[in-house]
Amino acid sequence: MADIVIGSGPSGIAAVKARLALGRAVILLDGGKTLEPEQAGARDALADADPATWAAVDVARYKSGQYGATPGQIRKFGSDFAMEPAAETFAEAGPVALRASRAVGGLSNLWGTAVLPYAARDMAGWPITAQDLAPHYRAVLGFLPVSARRDALADLLPDGLPEAPSLLTPSPQARVLLARAEARADKLAAQGLRIGAARQAVRADCRQCGLCLHGCPTGTMWSAADTLRDMLGDPRLDHRPGQIVRAIGETDTGVEVHLSDGRRVSGDRLFLAAGVLETARILLASTGFEADSLTLRESQHGFLPALQIRPNRRRPDRLPHHTLPQMFVELSDDAVSPHLVHGQVYTWNDFYARDLLQTYGAKLPFSAPVWPVLARRLIVTQLFLHSDHCARIILRRAADGRLQAQVSLPEDTHARLQSAGRTLAKGLKHLGLAGLPFATRLGAPGSSFHVGASLPMSETPDARGADPLGRPAGASRLHVVDASVLPAIAATTITLPVMANAYRIATEAPA
Numbered sequence: 001m002a003d004i005v006i007g008s009g010p011s012g013i014a015a016v017k018a019r020l021a022l023g024r025a026v027i028l029l030d031g032g033k034t035l036e037p038e039q040a041g042a043r044d045a046l047a048d049a050d051p052a053t054w055a056a057v058d059v060a061r062y063k064s065g066q067y068g069a070t071p072g073q074i075r076k077f078g079s080d081f082a083m084e085p086a087a088e089t090f091a092e093a094g095p096v097a098l099r100a101s102r103a104v105g106g107l108s109n110l111w112g113t114a115v116l117p118y119a120a121r122d123m124a125g126w127p128i129t130a131q132d133l134a135p136h137y138r139a140v141l142g143f144l145p146v147s148a149r150r151d152a153l154a155d156l157l158p159d160g161l162p163e164a165p166s167l168l169t170p171s172p173q174a175r176v177l178l179a180r181a182e183a184r185a186d187k188l189a190a191q192g193l194r195i196g197a198a199r200q201a202v203r204a205d206c207r208q209c210g211l212c213l214h215g216c217p218t219g220t221m222w223s224a225a226d227t228l229r230d231m232l233g234d235p236r237l238d239h240r241p242g243q244i245v246r247a248i249g250e251t252d253t254g255v256e257v258h259l260s261d262g263r264r265v266s267g268d269r270l271f272l273a274a275g276v277l278e279t280a281r282i283l284l285a286s287t288g289f290e291a292d293s294l295t296l297r298e299s300q301h302g303f304l305p306a307l308q309i310r311p312n313r314r315r316p317d318r319l320p321h322h323t324l325p326q327m328f329v330e331l332s333d334d335a336v337s338p339h340l341v342h343g344q345v346y347t348w349n350d351f352y353a354r355d356l357l358q359t360y361g362a363k364l365p366f367s368a369p370v371w372p373v374l375a376r377r378l379i380v381t382q383l384f385l386h387s388d389h390c391a392r393i394i395l396r397r398a399a400d401g402r403l404q405a406q407v408s409l410p411e412d413t414h415a416r417l418q419s420a421g422r423t424l425a426k427g428l429k430h431l432g433l434a435g436l437p438f439a440t441r442l443g444a445p446g447s448s449f450h451v452g453a454s455l456p457m458s459e460t461p462d463a464r465g466a467d468p469l470g471r472p473a474g475a476s477r478l479h480v481v482d483a484s485v486l487p488a489i490a491a492t493t494i495t496l497p498v499m500a501n502a503y504r505i506a507t508e509a510p511a
Contacts, residue, residue, distance in 0.1 A: 001254055002027045002238065004267035006245055006282070009106025010495050011482040011502035012273035013224040014140055016231065018506035019271070021139075025236040027267060028228075029257065031102025032241025035109075039065065039079045046217035051209040051319065063214050063350070072097050072447075074110050077215035082109035089277055091398035096405045098296075098393070098446025100277040104241060105225030107275065107449065108495070112212075113200040113221050114325050114344055115146055115496040116153075117160035122339050122386065122490035127459045127468040128504070130158045136500040136507065143227050144499070145203045151196035152185055156330055156340075160496055166204045167197060173308070173316050173347035173379065174326035177431045181327070184430040192333040193427040198325040198344065201495075208320030213349055221324075240265075246401075247286040248272065248478065255477050271470075271506055273482045276452050277395075277403065280484070283455070284397040289472060290463040293396045299450035299489040300390035301382055302417040302442045304343075304424060306433040308377040316348035316376055323349040329381060329427075330492070331420055339386035341420045342491035346380045379433055381424060383440075384450060387489035389416050391445040395454070407445045414442050450494045452483025470505045481505050 002025035005015050012028070019026050035043070042062055046054060065078015073083055082103040086093045089100045101107045117137055120130040137160050147168035148161045170178060181188065181195035188195060201222040211217060219226065231237050244260040248270060255270040272279055276296055283289045329343030352375035361368055392408040418440055425435025455466045461473050470479040481502035483494060490497075 001266060001268045003269045003271065004029065004255060004257060004265060005271045005273060006030070006248075006257065007106060007273035007275060007278070007482065008104050008224055008228055008239075009101065009273065009275055009482070010108050010224045010499045012106070012271070013227050014499040014502040015271040015273055015481050015506040016237065017143065017227070018139070018503045019511075020231070020234060020236060022507065022511045024511055026238065027265060028237060028239045029243040029245060029265065030104055030241055031244060033081045033103040035077055035079055035081055039077045043077050043215060043217050046211075047219070051207055059211075062211065062217075066214050072099065074099075076110050082107060089281070089403055090405055091400060091402040092404045094405055094407055095444055096393055096407060096446045097444040098277060098449065098451055100275055102244070102278070104228065105223040108222070108224040111449075111495065112324055112344075113202055114328075114493045115144070115160065115199050115201050116328065116342075116492045117158040117500070118490045118492060118497045119157050119340055122488070122492070126487045127457050128501075133497065133500045133504060134158060136503040137496065139503050140496065140499045143230075144201055144496075145222055146199055147202050147204065148199040149197050152182070152194045153196035153328060153330060156194055156332075157492070160199070168200055168202050168204070168206055168322060168324075169208060169320075170197065170326050171316060171321040171347045172312050172314050174345070176312060177345070177379075177433070178327060180431045187430055188427050191423065191427050192331055193424070194330045194332075196328055198328050200324050202324065206322060208322050210319055210321055210323055210350075212323045213351065245274065245282050248282055249287055250475060250477050269477045269509060270479065271502075271509075272478065272480045273502060275482055276454060276484050279480060279482055280395045280454055281397070281401070281403055283472070284395070284403075285401060288474065290474070293394055294454040294464060296393040296395060296446075296451050297387040297453040297489050298390045298393065298446060299384045299387050299448055299491050299494070300413060300417075300443060300445070301384045301448040301450070302421070302440055304381045304383055304421045304435060304437060304440045306379045306381070306425070306428050306435040307374075308379060309432050309434055311377050317350070321348075325382070329424060331423060333423060336419045336423060337386060337389060337416060339388065340491050341386075342384040342493070343381045343424060346382065348376055348378070352378050352380075383417060383420055383424070384448060384491040385413065385416055385420070386491050387453060389413055393445060393451070409445065417442055450489055452486045452494070452498070453488055455480055455484045456487040457485045458487070469509055479505050479509055
């Protein structure tokens with residue numbers, strides 16, 4: 001029989017890659033949703049032409065699909081295909097902004113492509129080390145394109161760069177800021193700050209068309225669906241899209257997957273990579289799983305705005321440029337947190353003026369012309385805290401099979417975010433930015449999507465934990481490989497460590 005992988009997001013694809021590398025046959029089950037033909041046609045029409053020749057009306061129509069989404073939904077390509085509505089997952093969601101995906105490629109259809117390995121200090125007490133993950137980072141970087149360079153971040157974090165890193169051209173604003181950060185590195189370090197170029201999972205042939213946040217027309221932003229397409233020619237891979245898993249279990253000779261239509265799929269070994277919400281739903285419905293609840297931990301995020309004191313000579317809204325994170329900021333200050341605080345710096349994008357007008361326009365009549373000008377000087381840092389300081393989302397199974405969510409929020413989360421914002425604002429002065437820490441705002445629970453640790457790995461797991469191979473208590477052939485099994489959620493980006501850990505588990509699990 002073959003091994004079974006549930007989920008084709010980043011962790012699922014990493015597990016498939018690892019099992020195929022061992023010579024195993026793999027059955028891959030996923031929800032199978034893909035971009036609708038109309039939206040795909042609009043995307044492909046832009047991809048087939050040079051951005052310099054795009055008609056303004058076609059670009060405006062492409063962008064318009066992003067607006068009018070249900071609150072909490074994230075769209076790309078004007079479509080909701082990659083994110084399930086809250087009501088599909090939750091009987092009661094409360095303030096939780098986290099959503100599941102049943103798309104081919106999972107939530108990597110929507111992500112911002114930021115990648116970093118976890119720092120060794122943020123893995124203290126784990127049953128695995130940064131050194132244990134090192135070879136699996138390298139394996140993942142064999143199929144994950146990464147734009148990066150060696151800079152001030154290199155000696156702070158494990159090596160998570162390809163052998164020959166190439167840098168996606170920063171925006172005009174970011175080029176100035178990066179040069180100032182390099183020139184003032186000593187002053188920044190004295191404040192506990194290290195600033196370097198963002199690491200993005202983007203191919204080097206990016207056209208810098210500025211549509212990153214609307215959906216990359218040319219597909220240079222990596223999605224797990226890209227790697228899956230490359231693997232479909234392998235006769236050992238049996239991809240079965242459109243399969244919704246109800247429950248799973250072990251048998252005397254292997255594993256069994258119970259589908260929502262009543263069918264069953266059998267295999268030798270099972271790797272569960274459905275994403276933290278779908279994984280929780282499946283486990284809580286499965287016979288033999290003892291826990292009646294699971295608690296998600298989150299690296300919550302907030303936003304620190306800043307203004308350029310002197311704007312660039314070139315307007316930042318002129319092409320070419322990209323609108324992904326331009327710089328990473330790592331704050332090491334025990335007065336703020338014993339863990340790293342991570343920041344992702346965004347320069348101009350076309351959402352800024354729209355958000356400013358919606359937030360302040362009605363309060364200040366006749367101010368509409370001001371906001372586009374102000375937006376061209378706005379720089380926003382997305383700050384992340386370690387999960388030790390952040391919300392807990394308790395998940396239980398409702399009578400109808402969906403999830404019930406209850407949130408527990410520590411009292412000091414917002415205070416820590418404000419403290420980090422004040423420290424960063426002082427550092428931003430060295431870059432010619434005026435930080436506005438009073439305007440720092442905390443995202444809703446789950447909205448960072450840096451969430452997991454609901455079944456944390458341990459050498460001695462209890463009923464709500466897993467062993468270092470992702471096996472829940474009592475399991476021998478079932479391995480959970482998505483973010484659910486991380487012991488904690490560090491502030492730095494989550495996707496690359498999750499993929500490396502999934503590759504590790506799938507490599508070390510018996511073949």
